[in-house]
Amino acid sequence: MPVQDRTNEFRACVESIRNRSSFPQRGAEAKQRLLTNGKGPESKSEFSRTASSIAKDISSTTIKLGKLAQLAKRKTLFDDRPIEISELTYIIKQDIANINKQIASLQAYVKQRNAQNNKSPEGKQLDEHNHNVVMLLQSKLADTSMTFKDVLEVRTQNMKESKDRTEQFMHSTSAAASQAPSNSLLFGNSQRQQDPMGDGTALSPRLDIKGKGRAQPNSDILALDLGAAEEGQGSATGDAFMQMQLVEQQDNYIQSRSTAIESIESTIAELGQIFTQLAQMVAEQRETVQRIDADTVDIASNVSGAQRELLKYYASISSNRWLMLKVFGVLIVFFLIFILVS
């Protein structure tokens, strides 16, 4: 986002508010003083000039980065423009290093002023403001560098994919045989210009490798630059370029290690999810089991009640027998009397 100067709008707002409300005379005078002090552009301190130029550089770098991101996103097999991309990458790298140096000098200037200044309240506020501005610029630069690194990663990924596709279309064994030695030779010594196969099929894989070879050291320098930017020292840029060769080869191994560990981490996260799902399912089933429990208790009570009734019935039947015997005995006696009489 480009830096906009909205001081005039701010001043107009202040004027309108002042005219609307009733301020005491003293406050109005103080504000008048502030406004007149900040008026002319000639009174801008050297600090703010440097800061604004750095901010402009950062914004232009961000625009270039956007263009690079768009170029890097293209996934076509043949229309790739490695020269442009690598040029743009180089320019952006230079810009970032430049901005880094400027920020470092700005911070040194701030520290120097800090040492000179007496402890007036205005001076303290000014120092704090300067410090904040430097922090802001540094964080903006760090964001830009992060975006740059992401773009480079996307680019290397795309190049890997296009290389795989190229191998599919061209003779696979010849490409593979030329891969490994040219890989090591090119990475180890980027000046050697060997053509391993001697025919045209080696050209495009080689260009890809060269682009990749240049893309990767950028990420290493970036890592070192980020560290430098975050700490606010500008001296590491020169060393960064020299360490490029050494850090290149480590990067593959370290990257593969980090991907392996990331896959482990994602597996563990998956396992955690599975456990949660499992717990959820068991909790759902708990309700149902409780229903079964209640039903079983009901069944037990019903069956025991029914047994009690049957027992009572049985008891009443067995006790009733005596009454029955008595009733039947009386009937039989009457029948006997009637038969004997007749």
Added chain:
Amino acid sequence: MKVYALSVVRAPPSTTSTTLSTATDLSSFSFYQRPSVGEFMQFFTKTIAERTPQGQRQSVQENQYTAHVWNRGGAEQLAGVIITDQEYPVRPAFSLLTKLLDDFIAKVPVAAYDAPAAIAFPEINAYLQKYQDPRQADAIMKVQQELDETKIILHKTIESVLERGEKINDLVDRSNALSAQSKAFYKTAKKQNSCCVVM
């Protein structure tokens, strides 16, 4: 996926290199081929170690062998070379080389480097045998393998929990029906008791 040879080489930057310790496993070659293959491996090792700059890793492919070399440099100017077949995964190979060199530096004093024949470093054989199966030896791969096994077990567990859910649903229905029937049984028994008093 096999490791054929593992060696520790002293590789000063510009002069020739000397092999300090080697271990080979040529059991997959026929008995008569072994000497020549062994010599080829030694020559390969020395050449590769000489051609790798200090502090760099490199992988070179030759017919069906792949050699990974890690030139540690440092004060002892050591390099580790491992020759494997093409299937062997690259990352555990380099981590093996790192481990091997660290172990070598810890166990063998620098003064012994001038007499390579006298260096006794039996751990190199142990490393060779152990790393024949990289999935078990390399820590990261072992963890990944165990995690995968655990994932499979958890999937089976979830399937059995689903089955359990179905059975529990079945049980609920049955217990509902049983409860209704027992209630009817109780009512009938009660009715039996109160009305139509049998004489």
